[in-house]
Amino acid sequence: MxxxxxxxxxxxxxxxxxxxxxxxxxxxxxxxxxxxxxxxxxxxxxxxxxxxxxxxxxxxxxxxxxxxxxxxxxxxxxxxxxxxxxxxxxxxxxxxxxxxxxxxxxxxxxxxxxxxxxxxxxxxxxxxxxxxxxxxADAAEPAQDDTPTPDLVHRGRLSMDPARHEVRWDDRPVSLTVTEFLILETLAQRPGVIKSRNQLMDCAYNDDTYVDDRTIDSHIKRLRRKFRQVDPTFSAIETLYGAGYSFSEGG
Missing domain, CATH: 3.40.50.2300 (Response regulator)
Structure with a gap:
């Protein structure tokens, strides 16, 4: 060594x-x-x-x-x-x-x-x-006939496969970190519903981990930047100032 x-x-x-x-x-x-x-x-x-x-x-x-x-x-x-x-x-x-x-x-x-x-x-x-x-583990585990797999998420031009950790926009791949994937998945599960920063923290971080608002804001900026590299007109992640973020299927 x-x-x-x-x-x-x-x-x-x-x-x-x-x-x-x-x-x-x-x-x-x-x-x-x-x-x-x-x-x-x-x-x-x-x-x-x-x-x-x-x-x-x-x-x-x-x-x-x-x-x-x-x-x-x-x-x-x-x-x-x-x-x-x-x-x-x-x-x-x-x-x-x-x-x-x-x-x-x-x-x-x-x-x-x-x-x-x-x-x-x-x-x-x-x-x-x-x-x-x-x-x-989700990506590696073979599907069993009697074992439910995580549902694919289809929201407008967005598709997400939680089992394979795959994201596509207009069928073009977008590479996300685990944290970014979890935040996007939380937003996309209920389009139009505003998720506070605290709610997004809860989905992306364990209870024993403290993060502040700026961390979530930075991840959101990174998400937008990655999608705009694929589609410069991307606007599906919306901000409601003072409240949080939401996902729009028409974005």
């Missing part, structure tokens, strides 16, 4: 977490903490080496700092998203909040502000991994 990978032996498979930060103290402390919780960790001190490793040998989840040499966390996420839907959590400092919002808009699944609680970090990691595992 290389010096860049730290793992404790175990009889059961462990989730692998990639940690990317130019602060060696944070890398060491977070890595030790995650290993104590049963994770395997790989550590990288810059974005360039992390990108290569995450594409060639993907971990189960990655945690990126934003301010780093050679390639910062925002560029790293942007380049990763060109080829991978790997779940990503951003670690940000309070004075990096604009970057934090941009990172969520670019496709990060979550963010945590420094200084942070190790317990909170572990809770966020586990919440995201649970969502990913459910999505993968």
């Amino acid at each position: 290389s010096n860049n990978e730290k793992a404790a032996s175990s009889a059961t498979p462990r989730h692998t977490i990639a940690l990317v930060d130019d602060d060696r103290n944070i890398l060491t402390s977070v890595s030790i903490g995650l290993q104590a919780e049963g994770f395997t960790t790989r550590v990288y001190a810059d974005g360039a080496s992390a990108l290569k490793a995450c594409l060639e040998n993907p971990p189960d989840l990655a945690i990126f700092d934003i301010k780093m040499p050679r390639m910062d966390g925002l560029e790293l996420l942007q380049r990763l998203r060109e080829k991978s839907a790997l779940p990503v959590i951003f670690l940000t400092s309070k004075d990096e909040e604009p970057d934090e919002a941009l990172g969520l808009a670019m496709g990060a699944d979550d963010y945590i502000t420094k200084p942070f609680s190790q317990r909170l970090l572990v809770a966020r990691i586990r919440a995201i991994l649970r969502r990913v595992e459910v999505a993968r």
